[in-house]
Amino acid sequence: MLSTSDFKRGAYILVDGEPYVILDWTVQTPSARGVATLVRTRVRHVLTQVVLEKTFKSGDKFDEPDIDQREVQFLYESGGEYVFLDQETYEQYTLPASAMDRLLPYLTENAQLKALFYEGKLVSVELPQYMEFEVIETEPGVRGDTAAGKVLKPARINTGATVKVPLYIEVGERIVVDTTTGEFARRAKA
Secondary structure (H helix, E strand, C coil), rough: EHHHHCCCCEEEEEECEEEEEEEEEEECCCCCCCCEEEEEEEEEEEECCCCEEEEEEECCEEEECCEEEEEEEEEEEECCCCEEEECCCCCCEEEEHHHHCCHHHHHHHCCCEEEEEEEEEEEEEEEECEEEEEEEECCCCCCCCCCCCCEEEEEEEEECCEEECCCCCCCCCEEEECCCCCCCEEECCC
């Protein structure tokens, strides 16, 4: 059992039988005597991904949900279902396209992802923060275009997504992209 004093970012709790992950929390101590200290939280529902604000009394206790995190490998997409291979058990799991929307611009075959299992069922996958891609299309940078400072140009990567890159990046180069923001991070090391 977890208490409000055990709260930290990334901790999983069960509230009314529903699994949540704690995104942020603060302790609010009221000035009146005899009033309970409150713990205000921002939590995300593990299954629906909805972010909520919840308030608990200090000392409240919570059960821990049956959550497991493992590495999976993306295999392929078939009929609106995305198939993943568990790296430990070699079992295959699927997720519907609706659960993959925000990942699709950066999802490549054989990508290694973190998977979240709830009661033995795959509920979500997460890309690594930084991934390497090949630039397959971009305009050439023109010398003298940098007078205004850091100038960026659009570049299409091998997944089909468009990323803003510096003028010196050319077709065929490998770049590292921050998948949480969709921004160019750096050139990939050779």
